Amino acid sequence: MSVLVYTESWGGNFRKSTFEAVSYASETAKILGTNVVALSLEDVSDEELVKLGSYGASKVVSIPSVNKGDSQSASKIIAELSTDASVIVFSGTHTARMITPRLSVKLAAACITNVISLTESSEITIKRKSFSTKAIEIIKSNTEKTILSISPNSFGLIENQMDCLIERSDFIEKGSLIFEGQETASGKISISEAEIVVSAGRGLKGPENWGMIEELADVLGAATACSKPVSDIGWRPHSEHVGQTGKPVTADLYIAIGISGAIQHLAGVNSSKVMVAINTDPEAPFFKAADYGIIGDAFEVVPKLIQEIKKFKN
Amino acid sequence: MNILVCISSVPDTTSKINFTENNTKFDCSGIQFVINPYDEFGLTKSIMIKESIGGKVTVITVGDASVEPVIRKALAIGADDAVRVNMDPNDSFSVANEISEYIKQNSFDLIITGRESIDYNGGAVSGMISEMTNLPLVNACIGLEIEGNSAKLVREIDGGKEMITSPLPMVIGGQKGLVLENELRIPNMRGIMQARTKPLSVVEPTGNIMYTTSVSFAKPEEKAGCKFVDASNVSDLVDLLHNEAKVI
Ligand SMILES: Cc1cc2nc3c(=O)[nH]c(=O)nc-3n(C[C@H](O)[C@H](O)[C@H](O)COP(=O)(O)OP(=O)(O)OC[C@H]3O[C@@H](n4cnc5c(N)ncnc54)[C@H](O)[C@@H]3O)c2cc1C
Numbered sequence: 233m234s235v236l237v238y239t240e241s242w243g244g245n246f247r248k249s250t251f252e253a254v255s256y257a258s259e260t261a262k263i264l265g266t267n268v269v270a271l272s273l274e275d276v277s278d279e280e281l282v283k284l285g286s287y288g289a290s291k292v293v294s295i296p297s298v299n300k301g302d303s304q305s306a307s308k309i310i311a312e313l314s315t316d317a318s319v320i321v322f323s324g325t326h327t328a329r330m331i332t333p334r335l336s337v338k339l340a341a342a343c344i345t346n347v348i349s350l351t352e353s354s355e356i357t358i359k360r361k362s363f364s365t366k367a368i369e370i371i372k373s374n375t376e377k378t379i380l381s382i383s384p385n386s387f388g389l390i391e392n393q394m395d396c397l398i399e400r401s402d403f404i405e406k407g408s409l410i411f412e413g414q415e416t417a418s419g420k421i422s423i424s425e426a427e428i429v430v431s432a433g434r435g436l437k438g439p440e441n442w443g444m445i446e447e448l449a450d451v452l453g454a455a456t457a458c459s460k461p462v463s464d465i466g467w468r469p470h471s472e473h474v475g476q477t478g479k480p481v482t483a484d485l486y487i488a489i490g491i492s493g494a495i496q497h498l499a500g501v502n503s504s505k506v507m508v509a510i511n512t513d514p515e516a517p518f519f520k521a522a523d524y525g526i527i528g529d530a531f532e533v534v535p536k537l538i539q540e541i542k543k544f545k546n
Numbered sequence: 547m548n549i550l551v552c553i554s555s556v557p558d559t560t561s562k563i564n565f566t567e568n569n570t571k572f573d574c575s576g577i578q579f580v581i582n583p584y585d586e587f588g589l590t591k592s593i594m595i596k597e598s599i600g601g602k603v604t605v606i607t608v609g610d611a612s613v614e615p616v617i618r619k620a621l622a623i624g625a626d627d628a629v630r631v632n633m634d635p636n637d638s639f640s641v642a643n644e645i646s647e648y649i650k651q652n653s654f655d656l657i658i659t660g661r662e663s664i665d666y667n668g669g670a671v672s673g674m675i676s677e678m679t680n681l682p683l684v685n686a687c688i689g690l691e692i693e694g695n696s697a698k699l700v701r702e703i704d705g706g707k708e709m710i711t712s713p714l715p716m717v718i719g720g721q722k723g724l725v726l727e728n729e730l731r732i733p734n735m736r737g738i739m740q741a742r743t744k745p746l747s748v749v750e751p752t753g754n755i756m757y758t759t760s761v762s763f764a765k766p767e768e769k770a771g772c773k774f775v776d777a778s779n780v781s782d783l784v785d786l787l788h789n790e791a792k793v794i
């Protein structure tokens with residue numbers, strides 16, 4: 233028996249969400265009394281692979297010959313490596329969302345997504361987010377093996393140094409998709425993984441005013457996001473749209489500037505740990521959900537905030 | 547092009563969520579149900595494809611009779627016919643299994659689902675269908691063009707986007723980008739009249755094998771309340787975020 237964990241990298245380095253998934257897998261392995269095997273399907277150096285050992289992996293299997301977007305092949309190889317695994321852990325990335333359901337069918341294993349807690353016991357029972365974060369569901373696996381996909385940034389990193397054995401192999405089969413290339417998003421930090429997200433809404437009046445939002449994000453090392461109407465009218469790219477029908481945000485700090493706080497917006501962002509609202513309207517619904525608020529004009533408050541944070545950072 | 551659009555009937559996005567029977571059942575009273583917002587993009591796209599190259603759009607929903615108004619709305623928007631699988635949708639696997647059985651008995655060039663349902667948020671049905679029917683899958687799809695027997699697709703990845711070509715038939719999990727927000731179709735009077743007479747067939751479930759059991763629900767903890775900082779003392783906010791909230 234073991235816990236298998238799927239890893240993802242970007243530009244040759246593992247994502248933070250991967251270290252989180254390994255930490256989660258390792259805590260799960262303690263509950264089940266077993267060890268963690270990590271799987272990497274990308275071209276990752278040995279120096280990077282051993283980092284998985286710092287979070288509790290005792291073995292890493294590296295098979296860089298599979299395109300992870302080819303869920304047909306990726307799920308096949310993972311299924312082959314899962315014979316011994318009772319729990320298979322993923323972080324809920326877009327790619328994982330293609331692989332986990334296929335794997336579920338292949339292994340006749342329950343697939344539980346949006347996971348936010350460890351299992352209560354060796355019988356897998358877990359808390360997950362549902363109703364677009366308006367509710368938490370407790371759900372039980374009915375199957376021998378269980379696939380868990382955790383909600384990024386909801387668990388955190390736990391160091392747990394292990395001697396980590398690296399095993400490399402190949403897999404030649406290919407699915408029927410042809411990959412024509414990738415384009416990198418303009419934002420430097422991805423919203424799903426960011427610890428801090430700076431988000432702005434229609435209160436900013438126009439796309440030309442986003443300079444200060446980007447600067448604030450820059451000084452905080454944050455990702456930028458926006459409300460739905462802002463991306464609908466084309467002030468910002470769709471990839472920045474957050475909320476119930478956009479990307480979910482689970483940051484440590486979410487700063488909402490000129491965003492009213494409509495229920496659909498809050499539904500996607502309110503699992504952030506701390507929320508700040510900056511709005512001219514004292515009645516803005518966002519203040520009911522926020523931890524900290526400033527009633528004021530973004531065009532005055534945000535430049536001051538940038539200055540204060542710069543001062544603080546020095 | 548024979549297109550199947552999978553539609554989930556979900557509580558309207560403004561709904562307050564409550565539970566009954568000891569927090570084990572979703573409380574439907576006073577709730578307005580709508581087409582899952584992600585599914586609307588796929589529905590509109592499939593109607594556009596039909597209009598440009600011909601074909602037929604079928605919608606399928608797994609649910610009891612209470613989902614029929616939502617199905618009728620999809621017909622009013624422009625789907626040609628509809629299927630309801632008469633089963634309570636309690637688990638992604640059982641839903642995908644029923645839809646896959648229908649796909650195996652009928653033939654489709656394209657199967658479109660939403661990226662995820664806004665109630666269950668499983669994000670799993672599309673992937674399960676693709677595995678059960680052994681078809682290629684592109685999820686979080688933000689671009690789709692049909693070229694003969696293949697599809698040119700764009701999918702969102704964490705950190706950017708990826709361009710893909712796939713043979714048909716295939717399964718897509720769609721979202722905004724498949725069509726734009728302002729291209730979404732709203733039912734007009736003529737559509738609503740026509741929808742009343744379009745075929746809606748009800749089929750009985752084949753299995754209902756569930757891989758998970760929902761135990762109970764809870765509401766997230768309420769926030770303690772908002773602490774206000776004066777707009778002239780922005781440095782206080784930095785202080786609070788550092789010393790009290792410990793997030794910077
Ligand atoms: C099906 C459906 C799904 C939806 N999904 C989403 C979603 O995923 N995400 C989302 O964001 N929305 C979503 N919405 C839209 C949502 O209902 C709101 O319309 C939207 O969130 C409002 O965006 P906003 O706050 O930027 O704009 P507004 O509501 O126009 O608010 C602007 C705010 O800026 C403030 N303001 C104005 N000037 C200033 C200034 N100088 N300084 C500071 N503050 C200022 C105003 O007081 C106001 O509170 C959805 C709606 C529907 C129907």
Ligand SMILES: Nc1ncnc2c1ncn2[C@@H]1O[C@H](COP(=O)(O)O)[C@@H](O)[C@H]1O
Pocket residue numbers: 552553554555582584585606607608609635638641658659660661662663664666667668669670671672
């Ligand atoms: N009961 C259902 N009937 C038909 N389609 C469904 C149903 N539930 C989910 N789907 C489809 O699967 C997608 C993803 O749903 P989920 O896996 O529940 O997040 C939805 O956007 C729908 O397209």
